[in-house]
Each structure stands twice: as C-alpha cells, then as structure tokens.
Amino acid sequence: MFDGPEPIYLQIAQMIRAQVLAGELGEEEQVMSTTQFATTFRINPATAAKAFAELVDEGLLYKRRGLGMFVAPGAREKLLGEHRRRYFDEVLDPALAQADILGIPTADVVAYVLGRSGSVAGPADERPAPAGPVRDHLTHPDPKGP
Known part of the structure; x- marks a missing residue:
C-alpha cells in the first residue's frame, strides 16, 4: 500500500x-x-x-x-482552504499567466470555464468564440492551416 x-x-x-x-x-x-x-x-x-x-x-x-x-x-475546512489556495497558486495563476502571454482575454477564459461547467454558457460546443484574433484551436481551427 x-x-x-x-x-x-x-x-x-x-x-x-x-x-x-x-x-x-x-x-x-x-x-x-x-x-x-x-x-x-x-x-x-x-x-x-x-x-x-x-x-x-x-x-x-x-x-x-x-x-x-x-x-x-x-x-476539513482548514484543509479545504489550503487546497483552494494551492489550486489558485499552482494551477490557476500559471494558467492565467499563460493566457495573458497568448493574448487570451480573462473574459474569454471565464466564458470558457463557465461553458465547460454548464453553469451559464451551456455545453462546451456552444462556447462563444474568443474576442479578437486569438482562436481556440480545438473548436475554431486556423483556416490557414498549422
């Protein structure tokens, strides 16, 4: 074990x-x-x-x-607080930093997350396209190719 x-x-x-x-x-x-x-x-x-x-x-x-x-x-509340803090520090902050480097607006990240959870935007395939020139390569392939 x-x-x-x-x-x-x-x-x-x-x-x-x-x-x-x-x-x-x-x-x-x-x-x-x-x-x-x-x-x-x-x-x-x-x-x-x-x-x-x-x-x-x-x-x-x-x-x-x-x-x-x-x-x-x-x-349990103490552990939840520690795990939540660690999630933001180790997972979400680096993801948001990467999104910033890629030019993905925070609003698009939020819309994507809400769409995946089904909370507001509905199923993942109904997510709005990102604003501006940044496109989600999975749902909106670049027409110019790779």
Missing part, C-alpha cells in the same frame, strides 16, 4: 488528510491507533506515531488522553 517515493509516515499523513478532506473522517471522529495502523499495514508503530505527530502539529488531529487520536474541529 505504501509504495511511493515519500517516507511512509508522510504517506500515512496524506492518507488521513485525504480522508478528512473527503469527509470519510468527520470532526471529533476517532482515528485508528498507532497499534492498529502498525498491525493493519505491517509497519512500525513509531512510523504511524510520527504521522500523527505531524497532523497534530498541523492542527488536524488532537489526542484525548487514554482514548486516542481524534479529528480536530474545523480540520
């Missing part, structure tokens, strides 16, 4: 983050113990403990003395 290039404790932490983000682990829900992790995944209990310590440091888990580890209140 843990076969990525990252250390196992980081993979465990990421697995728990994903479960919280997906709503599979809710606020105040108990997380498997280090012993359960060690037995289930055949790993050293210290490895699971290191993952839990990282998640505690991030404010996503907390320990109830004698009971175990639990998902902290607001953990």
Whole structure:
C-alpha cells in the first residue's frame, strides 16, 4: 500500500488528510491507533506515531488522553482552504499567466470555464468564440492551416 517515493509516515499523513478532506473522517471522529495502523499495514508503530505527530502539529488531529487520536474541529475546512489556495497558486495563476502571454482575454477564459461547467454558457460546443484574433484551436481551427 505504501509504495511511493515519500517516507511512509508522510504517506500515512496524506492518507488521513485525504480522508478528512473527503469527509470519510468527520470532526471529533476517532482515528485508528498507532497499534492498529502498525498491525493493519505491517509497519512500525513509531512510523504511524510520527504521522500523527505531524497532523497534530498541523492542527488536524488532537489526542484525548487514554482514548486516542481524534479529528480536530474545523480540520476539513482548514484543509479545504489550503487546497483552494494551492489550486489558485499552482494551477490557476500559471494558467492565467499563460493566457495573458497568448493574448487570451480573462473574459474569454471565464466564458470558457463557465461553458465547460454548464453553469451559464451551456455545453462546451456552444462556447462563444474568443474576442479578437486569438482562436481556440480545438473548436475554431486556423483556416490557414498549422
């Protein structure tokens, strides 16, 4: 199960983050113990403990003395905020910068996104053509050829 290039404790932490983000682990829900992790995944209990310590440091888990580890209140919202920020920083900002380099107006990018989601502009094939000389090579091939 843990076969990525990252250390196992980081993979465990990421697995728990994903479960919280997906709503599979809710606020105040108990997380498997280090012993359960060690037995289930055949790993050293210290490895699971290191993952839990990282998640505690991030404010996503907390320990109830004698009971175990639990998902902290607001953990999912915190993860959503981090993932949204990262999406804008790592995906959308570079895409908008590339669109700017290509001369694609932001309004055309927005119209394209709204058209793909079906929110306003309808199906993707009904998207308006970009304003100006920039054309979408998939739906509006250059008549002069490649």
